[in-house]
Amino acid sequence: MNEAAGMNLSAGQPGRMRLSRAEHRRLHRKARIRRELTGWMFLGPMFACFVVFLVIPVAGTVWWSTRSGSIFGGTKFVGLRNFIELPGTVGAWPAIENTLVFALLSVPLILIGALGIALVLARVEHGASVYRFLVYFPVLVPGVVAALIWLFLTNIDFGLFNDVIRFFGGMPVTWLGADSALTVLAILDVWRNVGYWAMFFVAAIIGLPQELYQAAELDGASVLARFRYLTLPLLRRIVFFAVIVSTIWGLQVFDTALVLTNGGPGTATTTVIYRVWLYVFGSNNKVGFASAISLVLIVAILALTLVQMWLLRDRRGRD
Amino acid sequence: MTAASGNPAYAIELVDVTKHYGKTPVLSGVNLAIEPGEFIALLGPSGCGKSTLLKLIAGLEELTDGEIYVGGRLANYLRPSARDVAMVFQNYALYPHMTVRENLGFPLKMSGVSRDEVRGKVEAAATLLQLNAQLESYPDELSGGQRQRVALGRAIVREPLAFLMDEPLSNLDALLRVEMRTELVRLHKRVGRTTIYVTHDQVEAMTMANRIVLMHRGVIQQVGSPGEVYSTPANTFVATFVGSPPMNLFKGRIESSAGGRMFRGPFDLPVEGLAPPAFADGPVALGIRPEHIHVLDPGDATGLAAVVDLVERVGPDSYLWALANDATSLTARVDAASAIREGDRICIRFPLQHLRLFDAAGTRVAKEA
């Protein structure tokens, strides 16, 4: 070996490889194992929590959805029967319907409202921080507390809404009646979430290239035209992201429905997660249905997540 | 562990160094031996693998195959800090949350050098680089040139076997770049350590390095002094990459006849003696640098007729972009005082001793085998 090196001593000529392939492979593997172990020391603790309390429960939902019985013990395998019987099971279909209607009502109102507020707030020259503080404040209210507050707004006798109506000479309204409760719940959600998305849009609007707007103004584009042909197209991805995420959040509504209306009147505001909770803890033989309907929700959320990842894939791919 | 030692006469020795990212080869079979004190420039277009090679030497990436020796020791499996090399990064990579003093002293502190010694070495480096006034500043308070010097200082205080520099001047503005270039050369003369300098700027490579390693697509194209690389390029890639404007290349054929060897292409030219006798007839490329083309009066019938299509004045010289035989474009350098203007007819001649011949594969054909 040294001979080979010696032969190449002339004028900056390198020698040949001196370790055997097998030796290289061994050392290579050793270095690599060391690197992988380092990586797992960093990732491991969080990843363990992720697997135990998220991945396994998601898989567990599939397993539970094939069982019949109670969560407190004594279940048996029933195959796909839970799914087949789910549409006829008490309360299952209204829960899905209520949840969808809730999302369809609240999401557009939240996003249109938020976009409107953001367009104004992004251009305000003085005092923007005060408005931001106030607009954002409802976002920090826990659902339970928000519902409690809305009990004071919607009360027939002394609620703020009816006080206002009475002030203008109208008749008091039953806000939490069977026909209107779900809508009120959706409006509550608008009140609670509009600030979140407004701030999100403000950040996006402030980040838009200012030169484009100056150019458009020189071209004589009106405020509306600028919104229609500049802001909206430029915010397309942002708005799309907001639609998906706020829909996913809308599908999870539970605490406000529990505290404001107890899921009622009847089942008027019983949502999917509310129903899951009732199946598990309000009955002794419906844990399978609870899991089946949970699985429907999980699949819907995963589908929305994947659609979003797919449609926004360009940026993601670049890290 | 098997102790493998390289040739102790070399500061750095690369043996068949190969690197793949997945299935994409980035470096294939790089062999290079660098002697102590050399200033080597790794030159090539972006994506040629020069930066990867530097990172492999530093130990920031793992090689797929081959061996790297630093100071005669096999370095493949050594941690970066155990390799006795220091690196200057393109964007300096200064620690933003540490002062200049802390930045300079950090590597020493980490290797357990005593506080007093750190202090002394940091101050010496600061003096060398004229950074004394900035020692207590944070990187974001410094100018680009000062940051550059701190990055150099951080490498210097470690007194490593070799400096690895990854396009260290590319973030500076043009004026400062020229200034730092001479400063770096001076520094190298004073400190005298082996330096590997990655750059895509041929002027930097030509002015600073004592040897240039030209790379393209992960393969070394040529290793040689700046003069060698310029005047006897190993292949057509080097011929066109080095030099601005690049070497003129004319495609054609070599044909032998009773009258001797002829180049037949856009124009015919006797090229007797340009290739060894054994060289077979066939397709070739003929090259000549712009400054070696003789431009004669239009009346002179001994040369090739051409029409000037553009005159580019660059201070002391002018470059003529001309069309020969109405079809072949070429570049020739003339004195700025020359009265030749666009549209003028000229006559040109190619001196045989400045012609370079490349075979069909693009490799230069040596005059004598």
Next chain:
Amino acid sequence: MGRTLERTARTISTETRRIAADHARARLRRRRRAELGRHLVLALVTFILVAPFYYVFLASLKNSTEIFSYPPKLLPIPPYFGNYRALLWDTGFLRWMFNTLFVAGSVTTLKVFLDSMAGYALAKIDMTGKRAIFLLMLILLMVPIGALIVPLWSLVSALGLTNTYLALILPPLANPLGAILMRQFILGLPRDLDNAARLDGLSEFAIYWRIVLPLIKPGLVVLAVIIFTDQFMSFIWPLIATSSDDLQVLTVGVAALRAHGGANYGLWSASAVMSLVPIGVFFFVLQRQFLARSLAGALKQ
């Protein structure tokens, strides 16, 4: 003739200047009017959003007859503190508050630590399967705890953790948002900083601890705020994971006030106001970081 021309020219030029000045004034006026319009819109919006708080705050300082009377008193004079006294002394409110702050604080501390470590591995360490793990995290990012109560509850009770603080603290650690955000933050650091540190002889842990953590401090604060508020607001998991009164968190306790013991509007209003005190204080102090919660969404893209 020449003079006339000159005069005409001068007239024209003063005329143009006058027009230009007019335009500038008009533009300024327009701008002021637009700004005023914006303030009117925002004032109206914020009034609508904030009025409910004032109404409940008002109610909390009224006795039960005052609450039910119409027209409502618009100022709480004289204030009635009986609701707050009842809330603080006759219910477990202080205990709930302690539980919430303790659980949220523990989750935040642990999670900021674990997530920043995981983010470091995902951003900087070359390990097999990293991409797949990251992808799995992105896919499961949005799955809510509410959809997992069956397997989570059975898992936690199988581990013997029901009715312990651990039952409240461990499951929230699974959420991958923090790791994803931290990865993004760390990728946003200047390139090669970690490489420089490696050459300077730092171990991976030292790079994380001495270089990366100090530099992503703003990101850590934002993450802490996100986790803390999410924990503060969380309801369904604490609701089902605990049955003991001693472990009830704020949201669960307040919901129980509503569910049991009849319609005590005075107590409800006081509990609503008191629940908002800690988060309101945090928000006031860390406004920027709170608002960055919204931006975290934008960052995720």
